[in-house]
Amino acid sequence: MAKGNYLRALRQLILLTILLAVAVGSYLSRARSTSWEEPLWVTLYPIAADERPVTQETVRDLSKDRFADIEAFMERETGRYGVPIARPIRIDVGRPVTSQPPAPPDSRNPIRIALWSIGLRWWAWRSTRDQPGATPDIRLFLVYHDPDLRPQVPHSLGMREGLIGIVHVFADRRMRQQNNVVIAHEMLHTLGATDKYAPDDNQPLFPIGYAEPDREPRYPQASAEIMGGRVPLSATEAVIPDSLREVRVGPYTALEIRWIESL
Ligand SMILES: [Zn+2]
Incomplete structure (x- = not known):
């Protein structure tokens, strides 16, 4: 192998090792x-x-x-x-x-x-x-x-x-x-939770952005889902919660952050 090729291969190996170390490091910190x-x-x-x-x-x-x-x-x-x-x-x-x-x-x-x-x-x-x-x-x-x-x-x-x-x-x-x-x-x-509201009008998405998607009647909801962001009052209206006392972690977010294993 010519010397230039050898150096290039070595450089690529070092770069790959660094990338792998970063990837493993972030995987471990996420898992923890x-x-x-x-x-x-x-x-x-x-x-x-x-x-x-x-x-x-x-x-x-x-x-x-x-x-x-x-x-x-x-x-x-x-x-x-x-x-x-x-x-x-x-x-x-x-x-x-x-x-x-x-x-x-x-x-x-x-x-x-x-x-x-x-x-x-x-x-x-x-x-x-x-x-x-x-x-x-x-x-x-x-x-x-x-x-x-x-x-x-x-x-x-x-x-x-x-x-x-x-x-x-x-x-x-x-x-x-x-x-x-x-x-x-x-x-x-x-921690891996995703947004659960519509980006155009901020309305929480049903069912994932609702604190109690199974509530009967569905509206008004009593609280906001933390990643849905607002308390749904009807299919088209929602209000910003005043404090975390009016906020819950819904089942879909709980799954994402591994509080539960399945729905
Ligand atoms: Zn967000």
Whole structure:
């Protein structure tokens, strides 16, 4: 074999080994994240999206008791499904992160999306490597916006790869409980749950986006399914829940995150 060919083969072997190691690493972390044998550690990192005093104050004074209803929600719902774990998640608040996450590409080009996803994981690593304590299982970056400046926030996202979420929330105490609904939704995306609403009108999809698809009569539903996002009042109307007390994990989501083995 000529020397050039040999080097090229060696380079390809090294690249394949790295790709395989990354794939095995993400498979293992995914398998662990939905084994529900030990609590998952979730760290929330606040980020200020603007310079407004309300945003700066919110980010500076964030404490973990503000997110207690997310833990309570997960405890209540694992209990309903008979998952034998007392505390499925434990939430911590990290120090504020001062850089903004890379914005997702506006095109659907898979190569650009893959590059952005790698960039996001790199950014997440770089902006949290100096934080105290052990690396959490799930990292959620809470990007706070002043609602007076920005009444409509960008889309939040939760990625299975790397178990990372970028959650856009409002720096407004009246929005705290609704913020927690969005945080729980993105957290479950990182564990493999999929959206269950129609993207054009946000109406939850029947039956998968309903908390109680078998309820009689079907409408109005008493609560929202966490990945369906809204409480269906009729086939064409649905409202945003006020808090996680009005939200359930439906059977289809429970299957995706491996709380149950079959429907
Ligand atoms: Zn979603």
